[in-house]
Amino acid sequence: MKNGLGVSQSIVLFGGTSDIGQAIVNELLRPGVAHVVLVSRNVQDAEGFGQQILQRFPDIDVHHVRFEGEDASGMPRVVQEVIALVADIDVVIVAQALLGEGLDLINNPELAVPLATVNFTATMTLLLALAKQVSHQGYGRIVLLSSVAGERVRRSNAAYGATKAGIDAFALALDHDLSASGGSILVVRPGFVTSKMTRGMKKAPFSTTPEAVAKIVAKAIDSKVRVVWCPGLLRWVFMIFRHLPTAIWRKLPI
Amino acid sequence: MKQKLSGWGRTAWSYSDVITPSSIQEISAVVASPQPRGVIARGLGRSYGAASQNAGGTVIDMAHYASSSGIELDQQTGVVTAGAGVSIDALLKYCVPRGWFIPVTPGTRFVTIGGAIGSDIHGKNHHVDGSFGVHVLSMRVMLSTTEIINLSPLEKPDWFWATIAGMGLTGLVVDATFQMLAISSSLMSVETERLQNFDALIEAMGSADDDNRYRYSVAWVDLLASGASLGRGVLSRGEHASSNQDSRQECLAYKPKVRMSAPPWVPNGVINKLSIKAFNEAWYRKAPPKRKESLESIAGFFHPLDGVRQWNRLYGTQGFIQYQFIVPLDQTDVLRGVIGRFADAGVASFLAVLKRMGKSNPAPMSFPDTGWTLTLDIAAGARGLPELLSTVDTVVLDAGGRHYLAKDAHVSPRAVQVGYAHLEEWKQIRNEMDPTGVWKSDLGRRLGLVDP
Secondary structure (H helix, E strand, C coil), rough: CCCCCCCCEEEEEECCHHHHHHHHHHCCCCCCCCCEEECCCCCCHHHHHHHHHHHCCCCCEEEEEEECCCHHHHHHHHHHHHHHHHCCCEEEEEEEHHHHHHCCCCCCCCHHHHHHHHHHHHHHHHHHHHHHHHHHHHCCCCECCCCCHHHHCHHHHHHHHHHHHHHHHHHHHHHHHHHHCCEEEEEEEECCCEEEEEEECCCCCCCCHHHHHHHHHHHCCCCCCEEEECCCCCCHHHHHHHCCCHHHHCCCCC | CCCCCCCCCCCCCCCEEECCCCCCHHHHHHCCCCCCCCCEECCCCCCCCCCCCCCCCEEECCCCHHHCCCEEEEECCCCEECCCCCCCHHHHHHHHHCCCCCCCCCCCCCCCCCHHHHHHHCCHHHHHCHHHHEEEEEEEECCCCEEEEEEECCCCCHHHHCCCCCCCCCCCCCCEECEEECCCCCCEEEEEECCCCCCHHHHHCCCHHHHHCEEEEEEEECCCCCHHHHEEEEEEEEEEECCCCCCCCCCCCCCCCCCECCCCCCCCCCCCCHHHHHHHHHHHHHCCCCEEEEEEHHHHCCCCHHHHCCCCHHHHHCCEEEEEEEECCCCHHHHHHHHHHHHHHCCCCCEEEEEEECCCCCCCCCCCCCCEEEEEEEEECCCCHHHHHHHHHHHHHHHHCEECCCCCCCCCCCCHHCCCCHHHHHHHHHHHCCCCCCCCCCHHHHHCCCCC
């Protein structure tokens, strides 16, 4: 578990190649971390990051676990595999998601299946399996990378936004369920983040970087906060968006 | 009921099912069908880290277990039997007026006998009297089978010594019998002197011929002093006064006072470099430049911080850690180096305490050994602290030293493996005493002393 200096002994990242996820792990690394587990679809792609960790902290045990982001019913098994490696999970970052940018879903509805499965169904089963573990442990912090896109869903990324809206709502309620056990969930709502996921896309206003998100998240992990916005200003921007009359909302160039 | 617990340092909180038993049968029932996350006994929660909490498991609150409050003192011999939940505070209130003092007391009287055994506590008299464990004549311990057995240095000595400093992970101490020390006055005859730097301090305490003349000896070190004053301190040594030094009518009167209570709302950062610097300066200047004798009360000499109830709140919500290590006697350069590192880093500490310790005892996990022990408090949120302590940990271990588990909140499992040469032997005995792995704590899990 976390030691008295607030250093997590074991850090787990689901979506081991996620830029934001890796930046958060980097931000949490300090002397005293014993295990980092990178759970990825392509383990080879996460190995470089594993090497970077070892260069900074040779004493850390870096483990790689393979998973299939779409395999919703397989998530509990993957969580078991992780627990077998680290015993207790101090901080786990759930960062697997598909953006679905540029897909013509209207004409190819079947393309929405993997997106909805990874972002919603499989993330839900993963959160449930993790919630069971932290509740059993009596402590532990689950970090869900949600998005401002779920706050009021726009037509330009309707499918992505809708999955984030769903999983975000689910996570907040699950956190309520966990509250008596000592475990908790932190929901992270970043705006536009320049990363692999958004490569080639036009930057949105208030865009931020994985490192900036990581700084905010690392601080929030140490606190009792349930939701963080990155950058923080977006909280107020989206509070306005959320309450705009539809007639105006639909005219906005976003 | 699920309760959020931490140690005295108020860091690394976790939730455990806390049970305040009303009978020994109730304890047996909990131990007989334990949760997968196990069971640990908790006294007054004075260990600084996570030794008496058990995330997701059960904690047995021994300090509020009424049947554990018995004190039976043999007035002739000074042999006492006390329940594991009895505090040193209660014991002293009962025994001091009858002319008996506890053989070893730490810097607070609010620890239980069970905790004193589990941590094998030491005090200002370690250099002559050893730690608490060596004064224990026998104890009754509940094993994970719920059987209550008698342990002593003669009956099952390996189990006895594994339970001394066993951090509660070998069994649950029910009660213990130990030898008290005869006193004729409740005052302390104390000699205090100021020492202007590290060398002067080491010279004054380092000579066993001189230092061993005093039953009690400890030095306070100013960790913010640097340059020529590096390691300056105040040495305080003493002995129980005799009744002819004591002009009071009732020489054995004992009425310790708690003067105030720290409020729960202290913000972070009240204890900072400035406030500590001012305090340290005042504390140093207050001490007499030349050796001076005085009479002090037991509470004033042994337990000055107990005068402020809940003083641990002064560090705010971030909490604090207490760092205590020991290095062998000949490693004074390492000690000086460590003090220098803390001074350079500007990591402020109230009441850093230096003591020369005497020889070790047969308990494999006992902390004290012939050498120097330094203890300091640091706000847990101090910038760069994990890096600084990790460096100091390595220096300490390389010098053949180790860390005190009752204080620990951060060392790595490796630090325990390297520091405690008899760790494997202890684990073997532990597994023999608790084959099903019932006794578990957050500290035990973090340091790999038990399975998760």
